[in-house]
Amino acid sequence: xxxxxxxxxxxxxxxxxxxxxxxxxxxxxxxxxxxxxxxxxxxxxxxxxxxxxxxxxxxxxxxxxxxxxxxxxxxxxxxxxxxxxxxxxxxxxxxxxxxxxxxxxxxxxxxxxxxxxxxxxxxxxxxxxxxxxxxxxxxxxxxxxxxxxxxxxxxxxxxxxxxxxxxxxxxxxxxxxxxxxxxxxxxxxxxxxxxxxxxxxxxxxxxxxxxxxxxxxxxxxxxxxxxxxxxxxxxxxxxxxxxxxxxxxxxxxxxxxxxxxxxxxxxxxxxxxxxxxxxxxxxxxxxxxxxxxxxxxxxxxxxxxx
Numbered sequence: 471x472x473x474x475x476x477x478x479x480x481x482x483x484x485x486x487x488x489x490x491x492x493x494x495x496x497x498x499x500x501x502x503x504x505x506x507x508x509x510x511x512x513x514x515x516x517x518x519x520x521x522x523x524x525x526x527x528x529x530x531x532x533x534x535x536x537x538x539x540x541x542x543x544x545x546x547x548x549x550x551x552x553x554x555x556x557x558x559x560x561x562x563x564x565x566x567x568x569x570x571x572x573x574x575x576x577x578x579x580x581x582x583x584x585x586x587x588x589x590x591x592x593x594x595x596x597x598x599x600x601x602x603x604x605x606x607x608x609x610x611x612x613x614x615x616x617x618x619x620x621x622x623x624x625x626x627x628x629x630x631x632x633x634x635x636x637x638x639x640x641x642x643x644x645x646x647x648x649x650x651x652x653x654x655x656x657x658x659x660x661x662x663x664x665x666x667x668x669x670x671x672x673x674x675x676x677x678x679x680x681x682x683x684x685x686x687x688x689x690x691x692x693x694x695x696x697x698x699x700x701x702x703x704x705x706x707x708x709x710x711x712x713x714x715x716x717x718x719x720x721x722x723x724x725x726x727x728x729x730x731x732x733x734x735x736x737x738x739x740x741x742x743x744x745x746x747x748x749x750x751x752x753x754x755x756x757x758x759x760x761x762x763x764x765x766x767x768x769x770x771x772x773x774x775x776x
Contacts, residue, residue, distance in 0.1 A: 480547065483537070483542075483548055487526050489548075490518070490529055491505055491508060491518065491526065493549060493552060494552065496572075497552060497556065497571065498517060498521055499570075500517075510525060510766075520559075521560065521570075522555040522556060522559055523555055523558055523733070523734055523758060524555070524758050525767075527765055528761045528762050529552075532757065532761055533551055535593055535597070536589050539593070539596065541589040541592050542589065543586065543589060546582060546585060546586065546589075550582035550583075550586055551586050553570075553579060553582060553586075554583045554586035555758075556570055556571075557583045557587075558734050558736050558751070558754060558755055558758075559736075560735050561734075561735035561738075561739050564579065567583075587747070587750050587751055587754050590753075590754035590757055591749075591750040591751075591753040591757070594658065594756070594757055597760050598657070598658055598757065601649070601654045601655070602656050602680070604656055605650075607649060607651060609651060610651075610775065612651075612775060613684055613685055613686050613776055614650060614686045614687055614702050614776050615650060615651075615685060616647040616649060616650060616656060616657065617650055617687065617689065617721065617724045618645060618647045618657070618693070618701075618724075619645075619646060619689065619721070619724050619725075620645055620646075620669040621643070621644055621728045622634045622637065622642065622644075623642050623644070623661075623732075623741065623748070624637055624641050625641050625642060625741050625745060626640065627639065627640050630665050631665045632663045633664065634665070635664075636664075642662070642663070642664070642741075642745070643660060643661060643663070643667060644658060644660030644661055644662070645657070645659040645672045645673065646658060646727065646728065646756075647677065647687070648727055648769070651774065653763065653768050653769040654764060655759065657677060658752075658753060659672060659677060660752070661748055661752065668692065669690075670693050670694075670695050670696055673687075673689075673693055673696060673701075686698070686699075686700055686702050687700065687701055688701075688702050688703075688717060688720050688721070690703055690721060691703050691705035702717070702776065704717060713776065716772075716774060716775075719773075723769050726769055726770065727763075727769055730762075731752075731756060734755040734759075736751050737751070
């Protein structure tokens with residue numbers, strides 16, 4: 471169904487849980503079917519996640535945070551925001567996405583989707599940056615409070631500056647930091663062209679300066695040139711053998727977070743839009759992923775003591 475101001479589902483900026491499911495059903499082409507059980511993990515929840523990338527509570531949380539912070543674009547409505555979540559999750563062609571949006575024209579769809587991508591991205595400052603101090607949450611005196619890793623995302627061929635060995639093609643690289651004890655995404659940095667910037671160079675560009683005196687991070691051997699002063703990694707001669715299993719679990723948890731980010735189709739597929747907007751897309755997905763982590767879908771716990 472095409473958006474209409476006469477339809478209360480579309481003319482609503484204070485949606486309820488039921489409103490989200492009903493509007494989602496219309497965009498999924500299931501408007502004529504009754505709502506099923508709305509419990510987490512139920513059929514309606516799984517369908518919603520498959521189209522919009524996250525559960526109903528996360529969808530509403532991000533919406534009301536944008537409202538509170540004055541980030542909703544002028545004239546923007548909740549259904550425009552759902553178009554944006556579909557774009558981030560499905561990342562189909564514009565014809566496909568406009569079809570799910572009720573047959574709107576490409577210019578209208580494109581206008582609202584990118585406005586809301588930037589609005590979601592702006593939540594980084596209150597959802598992720600504010601958590602940098604949270605890396606100390608539950609600290610028992612460890613000198614490593616963050617696990618850090620670089621993660622690459624696919625681009626079409628540009629030039630060798632963007633070449634990444636991970637895909638044997640072009641991409642963009644970001645640095646992600648996760649609180650070891652709390653399991654929150656506490657740090658983002660990027661993007662960088664992988665052909666020019668390795669993980670350690672990105673670490674030295676910013677994060678190393680924000681660490682407190684004596685503080686280090688847990689990382690893989692891509693950071694060994696910053697060890698042992700700023701990094702604890704398996705390839706460092708000072709690394710104790712008895713700690714290796716504990717460190718492997720921390721790094722495995724970090725890979726789980728990277729995998730969650732790539733559940734968003736726009737980050738999993740080859741990126742087809744303006745490379746200059748990729749950073750906003752990545753941050754929008756990271757914000758939604760962190761909101762899910764802190765709202766009942768945490769990464770697995772790790773025990774850590776250094």
